[in-house]
Amino acid sequence: MATVTAPSPSSMPLNKSAGLAVSHQAGNSAFRSSLAKHVPLPPIPTAPQGPNTAEGETREKDGRAERRNPFLMPPESELFTLRERQRREAREQRAEQRKLKVHEKSTYTSRLNAKNAALRKTV
Numbered sequence: 001m002a003t004v005t006a007p008s009p010s011s012m013p014l015n016k017s018a019g020l021a022v023s024h025q026a027g028n029s030a031f032r033s034s035l036a037k038h039v040p041l042p043p044i045p046t047a048p049q050g051p052n053t054a055e056g057e058t059r060e061k062d063g064r065a066e067r068r069n070p071f072l073m074p075p076e077s078e079l080f081t082l083r084e085r086q087r088r089e090a091r092e093q094r095a096e097q098r099k100l101k102v103h104e105k106s107t108y109t110s111r112l113n114a115k116n117a118a119l120r121k122t123v
Contacts, residue, residue: 097105106114
């Protein structure tokens with residue numbers, strides 16, 4: 001049975017810039033972790049402050065600004081009509097596909113690619 005020995009500190013290369021010994025087994029993780037301790041991170045940018053910001057309108061409440069949600073939900077009736085319209089269109093497409101002969105039909109992938117191509121043209 002062979003015994004495994006750890007490399008001696010004299011066999012490890014010395015990184016002059018950080019003054020650390022980095023072994024080949026550990027890779028550069030020791031160097032990266034020591035570097036992260038010494039390099040300051042840039043400050044995090046903050047949103048502009050004021051009565052009206054790009055994120056949404058604000059209102060004062062008890063002396064502090066409170067942001068309102070800039071996204072408006074449509075009424076529930078519109079959500080359900082949209083869903084019903086999409087289902088009806090899908091049923092109509094399936095009925096059209098059933099009427100076609102085999103050589104006139106397309107594959108599922110080609111139908112998806114056609115939809116994506118139309119979307120790419122609009123963008």
